[in-house]
Amino acid sequence: MPWKESTTMEQKIEFICEWRTGNHTITELCRSFEISRPTAYKIIARFEEEGYEGLRELSRKPRGTHPNATDEMVVGGILLLKEKHKLWGAKKIHKLLYNDFSEEKIPTVLTVHNILKKHGLVSPQKRLRRVKPIHPIFDPKLCNEVWSADYKGKFLMGNKIYCHPLTIADSKSRFVFTAKGHYKENLASAKAEFTKVFRKYGIPQQIHTDNGSPFGSVAAIQRFTRLSYWFIELGIMPVYSDPSHPEQNGRHERMHRDLKAACAKPSAHDLKAQQRRLNSFVKEYNHVRPHEALEMQTPASVHEFSTRPFPEKIVRFDYDSELKVLKVTRNGSVRWGSYNWVYVSASLQGKHIGALEMGNGIWRIFYRNVFLGFLATIYHLGQAKLRSNLI
Template structure:
């Protein structure tokens, strides 16, 4: 029969006290406490051997389990989690292969349970899945598309904002740079891209969002001064659709890890913060396994670009039959001496070319990249101006 509901321990102590009084027989005590005689004798035997501590419930789990995780493996899992606080069970398990054989290493579920048992797993808020919006840039080879962005600014210990610029290969996830800047400006971005291009070569495309200095929302094709520099280097700038950061989701995911590692908490000043960012880049590329790469690291997958950085930009020769024009300080080109076609001030000092496609509609290029169209019939009066359009007008 089961013990009565008060607490089991209280009932056991009461049973022993009544038995020690020698006022009742075993049969009477068994009837009063609604237990069997074997249970009563077992309880008395434990009390005589171990005292009151012997009354505690024994664990029904076996002392030795054939599939029990080696304590050394458990210890290593906890050490790795302490070192890589934001990593989950899948990534930590991969690192175990550096120190143990495959037979010693538990499954991902077991690693997760070990972390959970030790209070090292934080429940994540469940996010509503959003259907992706196209175009999504999904390169098939390294250096086909690089992604770049400024991770959101955060205050350092000296109360000054840090703006980390990140540049990564979209295929291998290799992080070329996480550079701490005090301002998000063209000069800083151009300097860091130059350093990265010299070290790793250049991609075919650079994918960014629509923020400055990467893009100019009101400019033709959203091209900025940085965009035209990329074009001069033979790189095509491409942009996410406005208000759709998920189109560069793999880069945003990296930013989440960067924030957790380098901004929570942040360093005191820009130099110390840069050392933290450098450590993150080294770990992210060489240590951290990536699920999209079959648990390999970005450094194991990435291949250096065979497109070198030119120290001097070569002049561009437009095709015969194209009308070549100089972009003035106002960002416009003069058309037939009397008229103006406005392009962008970002093109000031550069040469563009136009070719007629019929019905007085002209197509305008900067080097080999199409900028837009204009219709010369819109120019009715001397000194009148028309704007370039991204579509045929």
């Protein structure tokens, strides 16, 4: 066992004094000082050879220069890269060393980490409580199968006005299409930015978001909003994380953490300056920063443009003849029969839905080719009720 905490030198001197009296055996002394017998004999041997000076702790520092020590030029390059990219870790800096040094001079990732740690450039990480992992809803195999979008949490700029950054990224390649700062999180702002991205990069098969406005609403049928129905009209299926489970879109949330550290701590003075900072982050994230999930490649080197172009004009949709076509009024309802009204969704006002009879008063309701829910025409006091497909 180790020596007790009160100075080690004092403990050793006391041990030698007790040993020199001859009143105690080595076993008794070891038990009293809580040390092992090899340690006791080692202390006695040092005392007999060098006296009390031999009891001092010997330096553990290696003598001379280690033959495998990292070249000073490489160490300087590591520190220079860390100064330029303060938020990056050893793995990403190690990858960039290959741009400036030959392979035989570049140390391992662990050595890069130790060099950064030695110079006080590694922030200690908090230990997180282990929890049962929740598997992501989607695991795309190709680019443009699923895109992720969200409004990263608002933050105050220097002029005391909030900035709400809208981010859109490909879930497979992690390529960030945009990080656009808005004053508000609303339909008009989001739709305008999605249009710009769609025109440049094409459209995906699905868009994965949370349930916040303007993307989704837990109170609406299938959580669809006006933005969701616009996606459907473009041929994109909106999909959502479960309520209160942002970790199901963990890839996007992880990118948001990097964006916040780079752009919001501290923030810029106004939206124009903040947008320049957001643009700089997107450029570095896509084209410079190696990504561990991509085998240390950059998102830009992995991403492929979508083969589905953005339709500038919404194509008219014709329901099959076996479906009953109903127009949603301004208050979100449809007329059912001569006297009854059924509320569907205010987000569908002015649009047409299709109803397919299943028998026994049950109808399946569609918007275009997307299933919305069941309509149970159970009349009670002259009213028909729309039942969710979850029931």
